[in-house]
Amino acid sequence: MKTLTHIFLTILTMGLLQSCIVSEKPNIDFFRNAKYNSEGVQFASINVPMVLAKSYIKKALREGGESEETVNLVKKASKIKVLTITNGNKEMLNDYAQFLNNNHYEEWASIKHDGDDIEIRVKQDGETIKNMLITVGSGKNEMVFVDIKGSFTANDISKMINSVSDK
Numbered sequence: 259m260k261t262l263t264h265i266f267l268t269i270l271t272m273g274l275l276q277s278c279i280v281s282e283k284p285n286i287d288f289f290r291n292a293k294y295n296s297e298g299v300q301f302a303s304i305n306v307p308m309v310l311a312k313s314y315i316k317k318a319l320r321e322g323g324e325s326e327e328t329v330n331l332v333k334k335a336s337k338i339k340v341l342t343i344t345n346g347n348k349e350m351l352n353d354y355a356q357f358l359n360n361n362h363y364e365e366w367a368s369i370k371h372d373g374d375d376i377e378i379r380v381k382q383d384g385e386t387i388k389n390m391l392i393t394v395g396s397g398k399n400e401m402v403f404v405d406i407k408g409s410f411t412a413n414d415i416s417k418m419i420n421s422v423s424d425k
Contacts, residue, residue, distance in 0.1 A: 285339045286403060288357050289350075298345045306338040327417040335408040343401040351395050363391065385411055 284290055285303035316329050343350070355377075363379040370376075374396045381389040392404040 284341055284343075286341050286405060288354055289341065289343070299350075300344040301341065302344075303339065303341045306340065308335065308337060311338070327414070330417075331410060331414055334410040334414065335406050337405075337407040339403075339405040341403040341405075343403075345399050346395075346401045347399060348395075351393070351401060354393070358391065363389075387411060387415070390415075 283303065284301045285305055289295075289301065312332060312335075315332050320329060358379055361381070363381050365377060365379050367378040368375070374394055377391075377393045379391045379393070380387045387410050388407065390406045390408075392406070394402040
């Protein structure tokens with residue numbers, strides 16, 4: 259019986275960690291298009307397993323002295339995907355921005371910092387934000403996309419931003 263329990267726990271652990279494996283294929287549907295998989299373009303994608311990550315992230319934020327507003331925002335996230343692209347181009351980024359506009363994502367912020375373009379876009383259902391996309395494009399043809407799914411409000415994000423800017 260102990261052997262059966264150990265086998266079950268091992269299989270369960272492997273299943274949970276499977277989604278955390280870094281892949282060379284894009285995890286955001288838009289970039290699976292063959293047009294963007296040209297030679298030289300490299301993808302690295304991670305699907306963060308929230309079951310494992312939430313407790314670790316919350317603990318790290320509390321130890322790092324972050325506010326409870328930031329911790330509460332993490333609690334409301336249900337899925338996080340990270341995609342990095344090396345040797346991408348501006349056309350790819352522009353096409354993605356057009357795709358997001360066509361799919362009802364609102365641009366909340368656009369920031370230029372040290373040659374990097376940072377955009378924050380959200381998709382809302384009434385007052386509830388269901389999806390937040392953070393895009394960072396550098397002048398060196400490198401791009402990072404963070405796709406956060408959850409159920410939070412503009413007030414949650416505002417509280418978090420205010421708590422960080424008070425430091």
